[in-house]
Amino acid sequence: EVQLFESGGDLVPPGGSLRLSCAxxxxxxxxxxxxxVRQAPGKGLEWVSGISGGGSTKNYADSVTGRFxxxxxxxxxxxxxxxxxxRAEDTAFYYxxxxxxxGSNYPLDLWGQGTLVTVSS
Amino acid sequence: xxxxxxxxSSLSASVGDRVTISCRxxxxxxxxxxxxxxxxxxxxxxxxxxxxxxxxxxxxxxSGSGSGTDFxxxxxxxQPDDVATYYCHKYxxxxxTFGQGTKVEIK
Numbered sequence: 001e002v003q004l005f006e007s008g009g010d011l012v013p014p015g016g017s018l019r020l021s022c023a024x025x026x027x028x029x030x031x032x033x034x035x036x037v038r039q040a041p042g043k044g045l046e047w048v049s050g051i052s053g054g055g056s057t058k059n060y061a062d063s064v065t066g067r068f069x070x071x072x073x074x075x076x077x078x079x080x081x082x083x084x085x086x087r088a089e090d091t092a093f094y095y096x097x098x099x100x101x102x103g104s105n106y107p108l109d110l111w112g113q114g115t116l117v118t119v120s121s
Numbered sequence: 122x123x124x125x126x127x128x129x130s131s132l133s134a135s136v137g138d139r140v141t142i143s144c145r146x147x148x149x150x151x152x153x154x155x156x157x158x159x160x161x162x163x164x165x166x167x168x169x170x171x172x173x174x175x176x177x178x179x180x181x182x183x184s185g186s187g188s189g190t191d192f193x194x195x196x197x198x199x200q201p202d203d204v205a206t207y208y209c210h211k212y213x214x215x216x217x218t219f220g221q222g223t224k225v226e227i228k
Binding site: 035037044045046047050059060061062095100104105106107108109111112113114 | 170216218
């Protein structure tokens with residue numbers, strides 16, 4: 001079955017760190033750019049970061065640049081998001097998502113169920 | 122960065138009504154525009170890609186149009202199962218951008 005499964009969400013204090021994981025199955029993981037999208041409770045979708053299939057190209061939203069780092073382990077079919085210097089406004093469900101095709105001009109056709117990150121003292 | 126402005130933010134319509142949601146890009150994005158449906162407590166579902174290509178399994182009452190800066194999602198005959206929030210998404214390159222969302226309810 002084609003699926004994505006996120007883990008690692010937790011309650012952390014402001015300034016803290018957290019690493020999210022996304023396990024992929026059912027497709028050739030290294031063929032696809034992968035992305036993180038977040039959604040604060042009751043709010044809209046916000047793209048956070050993306051990484052190319054081989055891992056050489058990484059992009060970030062301005063709101064997380066310098067604090068978050070995306071990476072992937074293609075041997076383990078796993079995507080990661082290292083989150084440092086967390087702020088209250090980072091509180092959200094974090095989804096990993098796959099592009100619908102190889103390359104950068106495809107929408108996101110497969111989403112995980114999300115993992116909740118809560119930043120609070 | 123390109124901004125995506127969606128309107129209206131919410132709407133209420135009767136079953137069987139034709140519903141239209143607009144999305145405007147701050148710069149031309151060709152047809153690199155997708156629409157998603159998100160039901161309460163659920164994950165976003167891809168409905169339309171390349172501005173007008175209906176994804177497999179999506180009911181034909183959904184359609185998309187537009188190119189450049191102005192795009193439209195149309196539900197030709199609103200059904201109770203369509204109650205959801207709809208998002209447009211500029212997906213080419215980086216950064217990607219989502220519209221603010223349109224919440225659709227039944228009157």
